[in-house]
Amino acid sequence: MNGKRTFGGGDQAAEEAARWFVRLQSEAADAGDWQAFEAWLAASPDHVAAYEHLESLWVDLEAAPQVIAHRLDQVALRPAPRRTRGIALRNPGRRAWIAGAGAIAASLVVAVEIANRPAGVDDTLTLRAAPGETRQYVLADGTRINLNAGSEIQVRMGRDARRVTMADAEAVFDVAHDARRPFLITSGDREVRVVGTMFNLRQRDGKMALTVRRGIVEVRPAGAPQAPATRVTVGQQLAHSQGGESVLTADGLSDSAFAWTTGQLVYRGQPLGEVAADLSRRFATPVRTADADAASLRFSGVLVLDNEPAVLRRIEAFAPVTAVRAADGVILRRRAGG
């Protein structure tokens, strides 16, 4: 292919746009790079158009990540080497920053595989999903952890036990079976004990909610391994308030606890304040309720988490509130006469 064409300069613009696009994705791009990019854009409307074209296909590719990833797997002659020994977490601080930058780019699900820790190394890893993004992690034992936005957990893969601590987080755990190394999660003042199962665990504002999709999970007070356990099984939900009682229910609606993993939130009469907190974790612009009155409104419905303005419009349609944009976020206010 000859690089230049007189008509519209299309090929050259496309090539340069691709070079800029890749260079500017790097954290190493500095003020000088962005200024040079600005000069390039200003040089020709073709440049602006070529760059926009790349952005639009970049976004379009996200429409079906599973389908595309599957296709790429089929086409590639053999699967890519997936062992990222040490990379993902060699420097947790750095990793966290990368996660933070990703948060800007909506809630695209990314998978990061955590390497097998060398024998004897038993340090604690921090897994994090910044506000605005969800993250999937695969531990060395095959356990999958899908972290909801605005969550942080600590993981320690010990020889005798696999331990997770969560103070403010929500995650779906698909725990690999390993009878000799129980999977123990300290969630607020409860300890959740797992052998091999899949469940969603939410620990927010002193309230815990556990929903089991497969297997059996035991819950007892944290730090009291001899205390009698509550067993939670498929389709059951355990709700517990810090320092208070636990309530076990089986209402046949347990699937809704997993809805966030497919980009939805399902509510049945939850206070609007809780909905606002969930949205603040999922999107770039924080959402809050104007006052206690608005916060206590009960909200029911399925919210598809495609983009924040659309979600806010749907909330306005399904609850007697208006969403008002302020300098520091969005405020949900009860509609007059609503």
Added chain:
Amino acid sequence: MEQEGRSALIELYLERRADLIRFFTLRLRSASAAEDLVQDIYVRLSGVTDTPDIQNPVGYLYRLGSNLMLDRLRGERRGAFRDGAWLDTQRTVMGAQEVADEPSAEQVVADRQRLAALVSALGDLNPQTQRVFRMHKFEGLTHPQVAATLGISRSAVEKHIMAALKHLAAVAR
């Protein structure tokens, strides 16, 4: 510590505000849209609770704004471009009502064709380019992470991604 990092970034933002507006006016072809976007950068910065160890703070501001632009684009492309529509599965029903904002049938068809063309164009790439592109775009690895995982140089990673983009851009035209 956290507070310091945050306010330094906001200081820098205020210093560079005019530059940012000029840049995004060019990107968005509209001064008022640029004003809005640059205001959004501020909102975003005031919500930053981590104190990231930022290599290039000025670059970060531009990248933040550019990512917000991508987010808006994502918002505009919803509907037919959702996984559900692509896979021909169920629609979302809220109570008895279907969620509004469905795109027109023609748009759905056009979008699907475009997506199908992109997917098939990915298959034209050589296996290593596909692998690099997938790790970066779909598994969220940064260029240095892809380089380290595959044992190739960072500039090789960038060349693969550039090649993929150029090919996709030509197909999706």
